[in-house]
Amino acid sequence: MALSKKPVTGMKDILPAEMQIRDYCIGVIKETYGKFGFTSIETPCVENIANLSSKQGGENEKLIFKILKRGEKLNLETAREEADLVDGGLRYDLTVPLARFYANHANELPSPFKALQIGNVWRAERPQKGRYRQFMQCDIDIFGEPSNLAEIELILATTTTLGRLGFQGFQVRINERRILKAMAAYSGFPEESHDTVFIILDKMDKIGPEGVAAELLENGFAKDSVEKYTALFEELAGEQDGLAWMAEKLQGFLDPQVVQNLQEIVESVRSTKASEFTIVFDPALVRGMSYYTGTIFEIAMPQLGISCAGGGRYDKMVGRFTGNDVPACGFSIGFERIILILMESGFQVPGQPKKTAYLIEKGVSGQALCEVIAKAQQTRRDGGQVLVARMNKNKKFQKEQLSKEGYEEFVEFYKDPLK
């Protein structure tokens, strides 16, 4: 029986040209985040199924690849439900495993602890162009830092990294879960319906303010509340200093400290940033994950119509593992999107060594072969890249293929050197 040549549904093989760009980006990311004091850690790709099903992952919990129990032989006759068969799953993000990691190792880690994780995650999404069921995430997180220094450092580190990868002119959008809640409360939406309101507000980018208003009404919210809510966003759009205006407008609904905190983040980032971008308060920014408790932010590339990074504060997650909450804040780069943009723009990895191919005729062997290899070894020691290969029958095609791989110089070795 012939075996299947294709990767499993929705996952992909990565060819050398893409891997070269990925390796380059990972190098830049690790070096830049390192400068900010982030240290790499890793957790297993497999997590306990209970940890993955704890209502922290929102919709992602429906997309878990589940792994059969090992050990006692599976008994299909007595298995009544999935839980009898399954005890692990592939992680759907790096944040839940990181909180578990921190809970497990806090005694061995400094405070604050600044973590960098680059790793694959898996989600069984409906396969579609550019979306895969295995993809790489690249997260930085700070544990144990309650002040906005965490947000400032996360934003500076992420934007510096994007800058070093050649991105500029992007926009950091920032908001606060507590501002979102205050705006909804001010407009008269009952507290238990806030999450529904936010899910609709999250579509602002796609359907505009009229679309949001229409959908809120369709969902049975009071006309009065919807109008008040819409008016808030309209007025805000005309304000020079939206945060100051907001603090005044929402008096009684919002702790002024929340606004001051956000203002300090925006101003600190503006005055110390190391790359070319803007940072703005965006009252319509929602971010889906239910674990966020304070600041939320993302990075938009308006010219491409996409966001390429997102994060926020989640001060309650470690407590799910230990019973004691620990301040936590993170920022995740959409690694696959970054790679796709670089691939499509024809990005060339800088600083590659000169590539030479030695093509050796079939008959060259023994001492003659040793001499060719010794020459290659010397060039490698001197920093060059040398491919040593047998000459194919179709030498011209072989050279064409190697040219495509970036080989610039070809040296041919024949049994009869006069040939």
Place this chain on the structure above:
Amino acid sequence: MALSKKPVTGMKDILPAEMQIRDYCIGVIKETYGKFGFTSIETPCVENIANLSSKQGGENEKLIFKILKRGEKLNLETAREEADLVDGGLRYDLTVPLARFYANHANELPSPFKALQIGNVWRAERPQKGRYRQFMQCDIDIFGEPSNLAEIELILATTTTLGRLGFQGFQVRINERRILKAMAAYSGFPEESHDTVFIILDKMDKIGPEGVAAELLENGFAKDSVEKYTALFEELAGEQDGLAWMAEKLQGFLDPQVVQNLQEIVESVRSTKASEFTIVFDPALVRGMSYYTGTIFEIAMPQLGISCAGGGRYDKMVGRFTGNDVPACGFSIGFERIILILMESGFQVPGQPKKTAYLIEKGVSGQALCEVIAKAQQTRRDGGQVLVARMNKNKKFQKEQLSKEGYEEFVEFYKDPLK
């Protein structure tokens, strides 16, 4: 309900100190193999269960982590066997997925194709010290090269890499499946029992020649054959040039080309190697995987009593996917063993930037905070590593922790600069 803090059974979290060494090794490996013209590729961690259960993985096929089908809801009532529930599994090595990759993409790849893979694999082994159910493998493979140039390049690349990681005095042991078979045939073991003979021979390192002879007899093999076999190994041990002696002794059982081929590999490696090691013919080297078809080799570190790399030629695997065989040869470094040895030897990663920690008193905010951050940004631009953190109540303990992380310089910032 509190969630589980521990990683899943048999898998481990990797802390910053180990990650730093792993990242360093991966960097050296990618750079060194790159010089030899190996290009990185990646396949998904999940493979079709049929590809993983095709009798190529030997014992590893019993250790697969199996993944539940997605899509149509699982129907436990009608499921009669595991195959009704499972369609994927976590890969147990990188070789089977690589053969699938090559079969799938051969048209887009140069010939010969030299691949580098660094990735995790999973085996549900009984948990024990130093052995984990998720571990990293680091493989190089050459497809499309029928001559021993493949073996020579693989051995040179792997030994150069180990040398650059600081290892020396190790021993490359090399053998040939066809020599193994000729020795067994010469001794009179029937062909269908050769695999059993080799499994016993494989214990030579642990139980010595007497142990091997005893176990062969226990398994019911003819005394005559066992004695002839044992004598072969004894005589060989006394020979200066074992390969030449072998070629003569096994006349009629072994194609002289096989020996000549091996001799050329040994001599080429000896005369062109770039690090300090020996290469020897080892007639007792077996290697377990059933897919090997020719040369087999491994690297032993006699002072530690372990082997740290292994590989060989497997010319029949691509044919399982396409119907057409393609010459293939690979060498795999035992990445986790290398890391363990480096960790235990107190290895320090060279070339680290100077690490400075800025500790900021709680009250420092606004303009004053911006100035501290700006200073940190400047130092980072200049190549330094700066951690910016709030000063903890117990500053002494905080500094002690940071010293352990390698921070050498501490700068303190107070609200009242005269403090």
